[in-house]
Amino acid sequence: MGILEVKGVNKRFGGLQALGDVNLSVQENTVHAIIGPNGAGKSTLLNCLVGKLIPDTGSVMFDGQSVLGRKPHQINQMGISRVFQTPEIFSDLTVLENIMIPCFAKRDGAFRMHALESFAHEKELLEKAEAMLADVNMLDKRHMHSASMSRGDKRRLEMAMCLVQEPKLLLLDEPTAGMARADTNNTIDLLKEIKEKRDITMCIIEHDMHVVFSLAERITVLAQGRPLVEDVPENIKGNPKVQEAYLGEAAA
Amino acid sequence: MTEQATNTPIAKPKAPPSIVASTGFLGLNRKDATLLALVVVLTMLAPFILNPFPEGSGMAQFNAGYPDLMQRFVIFGIFAIGFNILFGLTGYLSFGHAAFLGVGSYAAIWMMKLVTLNIIPAIILSIIFAGLFALLVGFICLRRSGIYFSILTLAFAQMSYALAYSVLTPITGGETGLQIKATDRPILSGLEPGEIGRANFFGIDMRTSYELSLGDWLFTFNAGYYIAAVVMLLSFYLSIRIFRSPFGMMLRAVKSNQQRMSYTGLNSKPYTLAAFVISGMYAGLAGGLMVAMDTQVGPERMFWTASGEVVLMAILGGVGTLIGPVLGAGMIKYMENIISKINETILHQWFAFLPDGLEDFVVSMIYPFIGKGWHLTLGIVFMLVVIFLPGGLVEGGQKIAGLFRRKAKTDDTPSKTPAE
Ligand SMILES: Nc1ncnc2c1ncn2[C@@H]1O[C@H](COP(=O)(O)OP(=O)(O)OP(=O)(O)O)[C@@H](O)[C@H]1O
Ligand SMILES: [Mg+2]
Numbered sequence: 001m002g003i004l005e006v007k008g009v010n011k012r013f014g015g016l017q018a019l020g021d022v023n024l025s026v027q028e029n030t031v032h033a034i035i036g037p038n039g040a041g042k043s044t045l046l047n048c049l050v051g052k053l054i055p056d057t058g059s060v061m062f063d064g065q066s067v068l069g070r071k072p073h074q075i076n077q078m079g080i081s082r083v084f085q086t087p088e089i090f091s092d093l094t095v096l097e098n099i100m101i102p103c104f105a106k107r108d109g110a111f112r113m114h115a116l117e118s119f120a121h122e123k124e125l126l127e128k129a130e131a132m133l134a135d136v137n138m139l140d141k142r143h144m145h146s147a148s149m150s151r152g153d154k155r156r157l158e159m160a161m162c163l164v165q166e167p168k169l170l171l172l173d174e175p176t177a178g179m180a181r182a183d184t185n186n187t188i189d190l191l192k193e194i195k196e197k198r199d200i201t202m203c204i205i206e207h208d209m210h211v212v213f214s215l216a217e218r219i220t221v222l223a224q225g226r227p228l229v230e231d232v233p234e235n236i237k238g239n240p241k242v243q244e245a246y247l248g249e250a251a252a
Numbered sequence: 253m254t255e256q257a258t259n260t261p262i263a264k265p266k267a268p269p270s271i272v273a274s275t276g277f278l279g280l281n282r283k284d285a286t287l288l289a290l291v292v293v294l295t296m297l298a299p300f301i302l303n304p305f306p307e308g309s310g311m312a313q314f315n316a317g318y319p320d321l322m323q324r325f326v327i328f329g330i331f332a333i334g335f336n337i338l339f340g341l342t343g344y345l346s347f348g349h350a351a352f353l354g355v356g357s358y359a360a361i362w363m364m365k366l367v368t369l370n371i372i373p374a375i376i377l378s379i380i381f382a383g384l385f386a387l388l389v390g391f392i393c394l395r396r397s398g399i400y401f402s403i404l405t406l407a408f409a410q411m412s413y414a415l416a417y418s419v420l421t422p423i424t425g426g427e428t429g430l431q432i433k434a435t436d437r438p439i440l441s442g443l444e445p446g447e448i449g450r451a452n453f454f455g456i457d458m459r460t461s462y463e464l465s466l467g468d469w470l471f472t473f474n475a476g477y478y479i480a481a482v483v484m485l486l487s488f489y490l491s492i493r494i495f496r497s498p499f500g501m502m503l504r505a506v507k508s509n510q511q512r513m514s515y516t517g518l519n520s521k522p523y524t525l526a527a528f529v530i531s532g533m534y535a536g537l538a539g540g541l542m543v544a545m546d547t548q549v550g551p552e553r554m555f556w557t558a559s560g561e562v563v564l565m566a567i568l569g570g571v572g573t574l575i576g577p578v579l580g581a582g583m584i585k586y587m588e589n590i591i592s593k594i595n596e597t598i599l600h601q602w603f604a605f606l607p608d609g610l611e612d613f614v615v616s617m618i619y620p621f622i623g624k625g626w627h628l629t630l631g632i633v634f635m636l637v638v639i640f641l642p643g644g645l646v647e648g649g650q651k652i653a654g655l656f657r658r659k660a661k662t663d664d665t666p667s668k669t670p671a672e
Contacts, residue, residue: 072514
């Protein structure tokens with residue numbers, strides 16, 4: 001049994017079968033990559049895992065419990081964090097505040113009335129947040145308005161926001177898209193480091209094969225909403241079906 | 253609003269005040285404590301500050317230091333501070349906040365009619381009732397956001413107005429409203445037979461005033477004003493604490509990105525509802541104080557224009573700033589009470605030095621903007637502020653402060669954010 005078990009998930013958008021009978025099993029403490037050509041349904045699949053979309057049929061079990069029918073914040077509280085394809089951060093807030101919010105969410109749950117409390121009494125959380133920022137090399141930017149950062153920085157910030165929650169499962173949707181080569185390599189190192197330090201399962205969608213093959217222990221290939229193959233990276237590289245899926249797209 | 257600010261050279265996208273700023277006095281950081289102290293001094297000295305012109309001089313009509321108006325300044329200040337907790341922090345624009353003000357007023361007057369003429373229980377009851385009503389209205393209206401939320405709150409407020417105006421006449425007194433009458437015998441106040449009850453604070457009549465005349469100047473110190481002012485200062489202090497608390501940060505997160513909030517494990521609904529109820533309670537407090545100062549209430553207090561006014565106050569002063577709403581409230585109430593009192597005769601007096609034809613021309617040009625035309629003046633001021641100072645009067649103040657600072661220091665050290 002994997003920590004995440006997706007069984008027979010279907011999702012239609014009007015006439016388009018975005019996901020067709022998808023099965024996926026992600027083992028605890030592994031990095032599982034989902035690859036596939038544009039429009040294959042990768043983001044749609046993640047949306048079904050975090051409660052943004054509800055599958056038409058099928059089941060999604062996380063840690064032995066169904067996530068279906070739960071609200072996004074409840075699913076997050078179960079231990080799933082997600083990095084979006086386009087960075088989703090609190091752009092009106094400072095970098096440090098962006099990190100503090102998930103810290104509060106982790107400690108206090110979905111809602112707490114702390115209207116008369118002060119940050120001065122939150123030394124522990126502040127230290128945790130600053131340590132996280134140091135890990136992603138953003139400590140010097142902590143008082144910056146997060147809207148004014150580069151796209152790459154926003155992505156790293158979003159990743160830090162997810163990591164500081166110490167999720168059991170981290171979902172990453174193209175975490176290095178739009179990043180410079182150096183930043184991409186830093187991100188790979190960061191994820192590797194996180195992997196070594198903590199018990200964490202990652203599910204990563206990526207077009208950059210360098211990232212995929214540096215991190216992934218298992219790979220699922222999606223094409224036109226259907227899982228094509230699932231295997232270890234070595235076997236994926238030479239698999240003719242996979243090449244066909246990508247080439248098919250290139251030819252179209 | 254930040255986007256617009258980015259385009260102007262002076263207002264660079266400022267990071268919100270650091271959350272790690274050390275807290276000293278009363279749990280406020282130094283900047284906030286300074287601001288609070290400044291507001292304390294200004295409100296306490298308001299009878300002097302608002303009466304700069306000697307009695308009998310031509311400018312005396314610009315004096316605003318009379319009890320009635322000063323009370324209105326601080327009461328509407330409270331209303332606007334509360335409104336800003338919802339609108340400024342969460343971005344949810346309520347167009348129905350006057351309903352909570354009205355509910356607070358009705359609750360207070362009934363407390364005074366039936367139980368006691370002491371204003372404190374009346375005000376407490378008005379806060380409780382407004383809070384409960386806000387809980388109901390918020391629970392329903394917060395199912396939607398953006399313009400739909402605004403329309404729902406407007407609908408609720410108009411419904412409340414209609415109820416108060418006709419359906420609930422036995423409770424609200426209908427069109428004429430409620431006053432304290434000679435027949436009212438509150439159980440806890442030993443009134444003489446036939447004596448009309450007066451609102452008091454442990455025996456101090458709200459209308460007690462001490463007049464101080466210094467030369468040509470006359471200053472009035474009114475008990476009601478000082479009580480309302482102290483309540484306003486407490487409300488202001490509370491709002492600073494809320495703004496700077498983790499809860500305040502969550503409310504700003506609601507405004508910034510609700511999607512990220514829910515994928516971070518936070519339920520934005522109760523946060524927004526809490527802000528809505530708190531701001532409804534502020535409105536109820538303002539409504540209760542209004543009754544405490546002037547023991548009557550009518551349904552027009554809940555009319556949509558009253559709800560619109562508080563929106564104007566917040567925007568005019570500076571949405572999301574601490575002091576902005578108070579400034580906006582002061583400005584609007586000043587214009588409503590002062591500009592509306594200028595009439596044609598006064599204009600002729602002012603421009604008497606001009607040649608006759610020119611005098612008539614100038615007067616006829618200005619005339620539409622005074623007296624009943626004060627709304628026109630307000631409209632123009634509002635447009636100018638929104639277009640040129642999207643951050644409201646507070647942004648204007650910051651720009652002026654910035655200019656002075658640059659003159660004072662010609663070196664290129666970046667200017668620090670002035671107190672909001
Ligand atoms: N909310 C939606 N409504 C309608 N169609 C959608 C919706 N979301 C996705 N689709 C469609 O479903 C298909 C799969 O989209 P999805 O975003 O999952 O692809 P993807 O594999 O993430 O692609 P990419 O690599 O470009 O991000 C696409 O054809 C897309 O247009
Ligand atoms: Mg995608």
